[in-house]
Amino acid sequence: MNFLPVYVRELRSYFTSPVAYVVMLFFLLLTGVFFMVFVGDFSMASMNPNPYGGARSLNVTQAVVRPLLGNMSVILLFVMPLITMKPFAEEKKSGTAELLFTFPLSDLDLLLGKYLAALSLFAAMLALTLIFPMFIAIYSEPEMGTLISGYLGLVLMSMAFIALGLFISSLTENQIIAAIATFAMLLIFWIIQWTGNNPVLRHLSVLEHFNNFAQGLIDTRDVVYYLSFTLLWMFLTLRVLESKKWRG
Amino acid sequence: MIQLDRVNKFYGDLHALKDITFRINKGEIVGFLGPNGAGKTTTMKILNGFMPASSGSAEVAGFQADKDPLEIKRRIGYLPENVSLYMDMTVNEYLRFVARAKRVPRRELRAKVDRVAGQCGLTDVTNRLIGSLSKGYRQRVGLAQSIVSDPEVLIMDEPTTGLDPAQIVEIRNLIKSFAGEHTIILSTHILQEVSAICERVIIINDGRIVTEDSLENLTRSADKGGNVLVRVQGDIAALRKCLQQLDGVTGVRETGERAAGDEWELLVAADKDSDIRRAVAESVVGAGCGLLELRPIRLSLEEIYIQTITRNA
Helix, strand or coil: CCCHHHHHHHHHHHHHCCHHHHHHHHHHHHHHHHHHHHHHHHHHHHHCCCCCCCCCCCCHHHHHHHHHHHHHHHHHHHHHHHHHCCHHHHHHHHCHHHHHCCCCCCHHHHHHHHHHHHHHHHHHHHHHCCHHHHHHHHHCCCCHHHHHHHHHHHHHHHHHHHHHHHHHHHHCCCHHHHHHHHHHHHHHHHHHHHCCCCHHHHHHCCCHHHHHHHCCCCCHHHHHHHHHHHHHHHHHHHHHHHHHHHHC | CEEEEEEEEEECCEEEEEEEEEEECCCCEEEEECCCCCCHHHHHHHHCCCCCCCEEEEEECCEECCCCHHHHHHCEEEECCCCCCCCCCEHHHHHHHHHHHCCCCHHHHHHHHHHHHHHCCCHHHCCCEHHHCCHHHHHHHHHHHHHCCCCCEEEEECCCCCCCHHHHHHHHHHHHHHECCEEEEEECCCHHHHHHHCCEEEEEECCEEEEEEEHHHHHHHHHHCCCEEEEEECCHHHHHHHHHCCCCEEEEEECCCCCCCCEEEEEEEECCCCCCHHHHHHHHHHCCCEEEEEEECCCCHHHHHHHHHHHHC
């Protein structure tokens, strides 16, 4: 195991190019706008009396936290291809792969280094969004359980997204193609749940499995789904890296 | 140290390497020559574990290239022809990255990076981004990364491209200084470089090894066989005819140097294996000319190279 040098180099390269900053900026901007809208709606609702009279149940977890988590998962679908398009595609395009492949690093070292770097970038981005729940916690009492399961769900989902994205990045040397193809694949795995009431297809949907997490429910089925999705694409990426040996 | 045994490589239908067999001992500097597309880079990629051979065995430092590519990669330094570096790293960061990827122990890291930076003349630019360096400096960084882990085997593809003449001499001396502790394969088109650095030459053409010998043997072979220059006095028309009929002679021509009046210089080309000196001298005297000078022409590496490549084409 010698993935650490690859990890360090890869993570540095995210931050020496503007990509990481732009991606983070727009992710936080979009999440912030959604947060503002949900909080605004919620505070309006809490000002108004119940039109039907009587007591009214107002729940900040239901009105703000849940939709915020749900929207973050959809935004991720757009943002993640921009994080995963670079790692393999750029090395091949610029020719640095030629030297990289002569270093004593196994295919797994390369994949893990790049995978963990992308995951770390995402984790940093996600950590910055914790400011929104913190605001809620100051002025209200969100359910901690839902927040924890929601963020766990986001991490698991992004692990799956990154695995798929890196696989596609390993297939091409064009970053734009990698981004578009990853986005299209993620979109397919999202809308697959709308193809009717087929339970198998519903089960394949990446966002379907997130709903439970957003509701504060950690179901092993969902965890197993994301982990197996991740492992499948990582396995395929390793096969692609290996293929350079017989393709020459 | 390096041993190739009947190595073949196919790219689809293309038979790129045909039964390549050679051996390189520890501490040798070997020049690896051949025209474009002859299979030099393919051979080097097999040696550095980048890809396996289709058949045959390649052994580096006691490890099989197809079974233990990682072990080989730990013991090899590679300088590709078009060295591509990470433009967004500084020289120091990059060398540290390579050293760590090559498993240089942490406590030796700093000393090794500093040492190769010094050896390759990079001390003044260690904190500059590689992207802002000139081609010559980037080439030095490429050279530095190949030796940063003190590899047993160094494989270099055109190590002096893009350098100015003073730097070329410097880098050649540097490579020469590695001899003994490192085993070096140097692939290049620049034949003076081979003459200046290498002890042994392997010439490859169309996927086959066509010549493999020490540089000394290759150029000296002209002492015995090969071409002879004669300077004669007198009527050369008859002499030419006479020379042309000698055993082993392949051609006679005037060099155009006509020193004075009836003095002529003739270049007699002959097979490598036949010693024609005596026969030439006898013919000159027999034809009634005065023999003023007779000397074998030492072939330069260029001539040997061109002869081997065209003969086998």
